[in-house]
Amino acid sequence: MSVKEQASTVAEKEDSMWKQKEMINENYELLSTANERGQKVASTFVPGNINELLMCFDFARNFPETNALQNAMRKKSGGMIMEAEKIGHSEDVCTYVKADLGMMMKGNKGPTGLPMPDPDLLMLSYTGCFTFMKWFELVREQYPKCETAMLHVPYQADGNITKNMRDYVVKQLKEDIIPTMERVSGVKFDIDRLREYMIQSQKAEDDLVYVLQSAKNKPSPIDAYFGGVYYIGPIFTAFRGTTAATDYYATLRKEIEARVAAGLGPITPEGVMKEEKYRIVVEGPPNWTHFREFWKMFYDEGAVVVASTYTKVGGVYDNGFRHDPQNPLESLADYCLGCYTNLNLPARTDMLEKYVEDYQADGLLINSIKSCNSFSAGQLLMLREIEQRTGKPAAFIETDLVDPRYFSPANVKNRLESYFQMISQKRDRAA
Amino acid sequence: MSVQKIVDRCQALYDDLDFTVVKEWKAKEEGRKAIGYMPVYVPREIIHAAGMLPVGVIGGGDQLEVIHGDAYYQSYICRIPRSTIELGVTGRLDCVDGMLFPSICDVIRNLSGMWKLLFKDKYVRYFDAPQTYDDKIGGKFYVQELRELIEGLEELGGKKITEEAIHNSIAVYNENRAVIEDLYAYRSKCPWKALTSEIYLLLFAGMVLPVEEHTQLLRDYLEAVDKEDRPMRDNCRVVLNGTFCERPPLGLIKSIEMAGCYIVDDDFMLVTRWLLEDVPTTGDPVQNLADAFLHHSAETAAKYVDSYEAKGQFIVESVKKYAAEGVVFAAPSFCDPALLDQPMLHTALNDNNIPFTAFQYAENSGQMQPIREQAGTFADSIKLWSA
Missing domain, CATH: 3.40.50.11890 (Rossmann fold)
Structure with a gap:
């Protein structure tokens, strides 16, 4: 069965x-x-x-x-x-x-x-x-x-x-x-044999990029963070290069294409999201111990994540990089060198700025992870830079990857609600 | 010069958060440049060969009030980057014309990018070092890294760095390391005379003084301290480990000593002892520096150990070399390298029946009583129970 x-x-x-x-x-x-x-x-x-x-x-x-x-x-x-x-x-x-x-x-x-x-x-x-x-x-x-x-x-x-x-x-x-x-x-x-696997990787990477970039639509057919972590699952782990992964991404792409055509929003654990009120870019990994609860804090408020950096941690493909069967070892090297946390702070900041602009986001949210200095050190400066460059509001919350002691639901919820209100007020003032 | 006078001078350098001595050095000749660097290691020989002053930036210590720096970091990040940012944004580091950030951990690595964003007019370089030590692989990469550093400094200084200049600088630093080795040997022989609280200050002076002056200062100290009549106490001998990056407060070192421990080896300011052998002064100087890094350099948590059997042996050897009776681990809070490494060092010590104790600190730790009590209990247990 x-x-x-x-x-x-x-x-x-x-x-x-x-x-x-x-x-x-x-x-x-x-x-x-x-x-x-x-x-x-x-x-x-x-x-x-x-x-x-x-x-x-x-x-x-x-x-x-x-x-x-x-x-x-x-x-x-x-x-x-x-x-x-x-x-x-x-x-x-x-x-x-x-x-x-x-x-x-x-x-x-x-x-x-x-x-x-x-x-x-x-x-x-x-x-x-x-x-x-x-x-x-x-x-x-x-x-x-x-x-x-x-x-x-x-x-x-x-x-x-x-x-x-x-x-x-x-x-x-x-x-x-x-x-x-x-x-x-x-x-x-x-x-x-390596070349053959890379041909599969390329196909899957093309489809993944389509899926992630579909969030440029309004409404976004995906949540590029909470949904995004599922979308990156196969390609970031044991399956990149397999036909199973290629099939998975082809199937996923078709589903998203259908959602775009139907003008639907993302699927959440409680069904299709009805109204897209806020479009957010998120920096940093998610919390895994309270994943559903965390996600609910967003979709209950009508907030959709339209782009995230965590979905680039196992490979940045939306800048055009693909595994190259013609130059397999060189392209493996470029892949490794190009992963998100291997980029310097200015490059990461530029990427976030571009996401805020390209995905017509209302602002940037940083989920700062206690466990992960690679992501976290420097994020407060990135936040300031993005606010200055885009004029969009940014917010900061702190959780952890897998330690349940560091997820404080009331604090996180409170901050998120305040942040969404701030976006609303800013929007009202601009209107 | 008396010991007191030397130590007072070093203490003044330690306390001076405005890098006055660097400014004075620069003011002596027009166009002089200074290059800051963070722990653990950069090849200071190359900066010296460029005619520039290498300046060790080891955070702000316990006397710096961090106001701006805290706004750049979450509570769970260690202290050294926030005090370093404080030094930068308050203009105290304006006297350095460039900063080098060695590959020690993710926090210092990311700080290099922050520096690029905050101080756009400065020369900033993340100094990457190989974690693979094969000459043809890691060695080749590292040689090129060194050449890129040379090119960057040539551009900044507006003049070529000749091979001859690098050879000369290598010789100068060989001499400095040799005297430091003498100092450590002397302390091991007479730890009641060469106190670690003084050696710590002496090494710190080497972060800001021109190397030639520092070498002479160390010689003066060795000569003067030998003439001192200081009481020999019934202390135990310990190796101190974990202090290779964020600086421990001077009070912490004094507390360990006062609690009955003679520190006979440590990992303070490892840049001064990173290379374990003299670097040859003939041949290709860049290749020589690379060879020294790959094959004759110290071990610390920031460096990969490529075999299970070799892991932690350096600390066992240090205990043997300096006839220590135990190890005191003092790691900065939130220091990933030190704290992740420690359990493996514990294993190596346990396997060799070497006792140890461990606590954490921050550069601005003020309350030393718990540390004194812990170190005192450790010293007592060694004296009472060790065979």
């Missing part, structure tokens, strides 16, 4: 949603049996992931961040974090890390309840987040025999990719990463 058939009492879901749910569940099932089936497993991170390359070596792909957020959505992360804190991990540091370590300490059962496999390769793609480096050093303590491969991706400090940066990443891929993957997997590298 399919997932769709099993469910009967859930909110309205379109085909793409069911499809994605099945893909995720299947991947967890695959991971849970990988060790006994003899399939090699690679753990790796979302930003700068080299999924197509891992597929060339038949690795099953495990993403610790998505495990943490899936656990948070199932209200499991709080206990895991406290478990890690009990053995000396500071309250001050990234809760993704602690949720991951806590999950291992509590028996290493994944979000769906299935056992997580022992990894054969820790593929440390160090892109846009310093904490990743420490994270895999910590995970390595749990699997001392597991090989760790480091792909160091330099930071785009001056807002552009230099030849030196690209050459450095490509050289690591050729001389270190690929030989390590060959050794661990026992599979010989075939560049044509």
Whole structure:
């Protein structure tokens, strides 16, 4: 029986949603049996992931961040974090890390309840987040025999990719990463196989960009943050380069095209949103522990997120970048270098300014995440810059990724309501 | 010069939040330029070779009232960027013509972009360093990074930086590191004479003084302190770890000492001890600096350790080298590198039966009593229970 058939009492879901749910569940099932089936497993991170390359070596792909957020959505992360804190991990540091370590300490059962496999390769793609480096050093303590491969991706400090940066990443891929993957997997590298996967990636990327940019319509047919995190799910994780992902994005695109044609707003957990009152750009990751509650605070007020930066954390495609089968390794390098948190503050600010303008937004909201210095440090300056440049109001709230202790619903709701009122007043004055 | 006089001078430099000594150095000759840099490491040799003054910017410490800086940061971000912003927006850093932000953590990395937005007329460079140490891969990348730094400083200074100038600067910094090594060796031998609260100030002086002057100051101190008659106490010997970026208040170091601990190794201002061997003064100087970084540099939380077996061994070795009896971890609150690293260092110490204690601080921490009590209890436990 399919997932769709099993469910009967859930909110309205379109085909793409069911499809994605099945893909995720299947991947967890695959991971849970990988060790006994003899399939090699690679753990790796979302930003700068080299999924197509891992597929060339038949690795099953495990993403610790998505495990943490899936656990948070199932209200499991709080206990895991406290478990890690009990053995000396500071309250001050990234809760993704602690949720991951806590999950291992509590028996290493994944979000769906299935056992997580022992990894054969820790593929440390160090892109846009310093904490990743420490994270895999910590995970390595749990699997001392597991090989760790480091792909160091330099930071785009001056807002552009230099030849030196690209050459450095490509050289690591050729001389270190690929030989390590060959050794661990026992599979010989075939560049044509990589090209084939990239052809699939390109198609999916085209469709994803269409979907995200559909929010330029009024009303927006999507919520580019709360809905957006579902849309990026397959392409940011184990599925980019697969035909399943290509099919998913083709299906999704058709659904969105139909919504645009019908002049419909986004689908929320409580059905189609009726009236679009506020168009907001959001910077920063969402809170996962109270995801539905957080989203409700928006749609209850008629607020739609029309663009978000979080949906660029695993790849910025709306600037034209696509994986290139003609130059596979170079384009993997450019992909890694171009992920959102690997961009410098001026580039991130420019992107937000452009979003506010291009998507005809009423303002900018920053959801500042306690756990994530990569995103958060500097956001208050970005906020001021955007207000100055666009003349649109901006607001700031603070939550956390997966630590339920740092989501204060009353405070967040209060701030959001005040912000929406401010937009209304500003609009009234202008009218 | 007496020890007191030297320490007083260093204390004055430490307390001076207006970088007067930098301004005075610049005023001596028209066109002189100063380049600020943040922890942990930049190749100061290149700045020196450009005829510029490298200036370590280690936040504002506990004497700076942060008014503007707090408006730029959430409560869960460490202190050093907010006090650095405070120094910048209040004009105290106007005397530096450029700023270098090394790749130590996401906060300092993002601060480089903030600096670009806030101080558009300044030279700003995020100084990226490889986390892979193969000469042909990380080494090649790093050499090019160094060359781009050279080009940037040449443009700023309006003159070429010659190989000969870099060789000379390498020699000058080799000398400085050698004296610092002597200082650490001396402290290990006579920790009751060379107090860490003084060594901390001496190292801080090296953040703002020209290197040649700093080297001489260190020599003067070593000569003077050896003549001092200071009481030897029944303290335990500890390694202090975690202080490599945000500066600990001087009161914290004094508190640890007063609680019965002789600090015999530390990670203050690591830029002064980052390179562990002399850099050759012949051949390609840029390649030499790269080789030194890749193969002969210190370990800290900001650096990737590529094997499980090697993780944390540096601190075990430090304990052995300096005959320490335990480790005191003092990490700044909200410091991702230090705090994420610590559990792994704990493992390495546990595996070697080395006792440790841990607490957090901020550059503006004022209440030292809890720290004194914790450090005192730790010292007592070592004295009473260690074999």
